[in-house]
Amino acid sequence: MKKQKSYTVDEATKVLEHFCAYQERCHKEVEQKLYDLQMIPEAKEKIILHLLQHNFLNEERFAKAFVRGKFSIKKWGKIKIVNELKFKNISSYNIKTALKEINEEEYFSTLQKIAKKKMSLIREPNAFKKKNKLVTFLISKGYESELIYKIVNTLI
Template identity: 80%
Template sequence: MRTKKSYTVDEATKLLENYCAYQERCHKEVEQKIYDINMIPEAKEKIILHLLQHNFLNEERFAKAFVRGKFSIKKWGKIRIVNELKFRNISAYNIKSSLKEINNEDYLEALQKIAEKKLPLIKESNLFKKRNKLATFLISKGFESDLVFKTVKALI
């Protein structure tokens, strides 16, 4: 059986600096990483404090980057993004401010494009069922139901 490598506080700090520098991380991910490398709670506090002081760890910056990425790349809606941020223990203030990263016109345009792309793929002759399937898909992407129903109604 292989034993896990043990780290000094300085080694673990360097490791986590690199971990945070590679891409934006939230506190939860950093704490999990510290746990994975078997650091004691006192070391955990010291490392997190160091990362915060040297701006490797910044919850607001993480939240904004997360919102931009999930919206522009994965085309997630606001509801799904908010749920994912809550899962990562991001504060309500940071969630609210990070959602401002999404331009409202771009958001509605993205919803429209996704709906138009999905519509021909739904093999259903019954119009009601077809609308329902499209709406369910868009809601699962995290778009608000009122926007989804307006978009679906306009399309079908």
């Protein structure tokens, strides 16, 4: 069995500075990393405080980057984004602030594009079943049902 390397507080701080500099992180991810490094609670607190003071760790910045990324790259809807942020223990205030990163017109037009693209891929002769498959897909992407029905009803 491989013995895990033990870290001093300074070494662990450097590891986590790199971890946070590479990509935006939330507190939960940092705490998991500290747990993986087997740091004691006092060391964890000291390191997290250091990361916060030196702006390596910023929950609001993380939430905004997360929202922009998941919407523009993965084309997720707000519901799915909010659920993921809640899972990462992001505060309601930061979630609300981060959602402002999404332009409403862009949000609606992205949903339309996804719906049209998926519509062309669904090989279902029955219009009702086709509509149902499309709605189910869009809900799984995390879009709001009232927007989905507004768009789906114009397509089918």
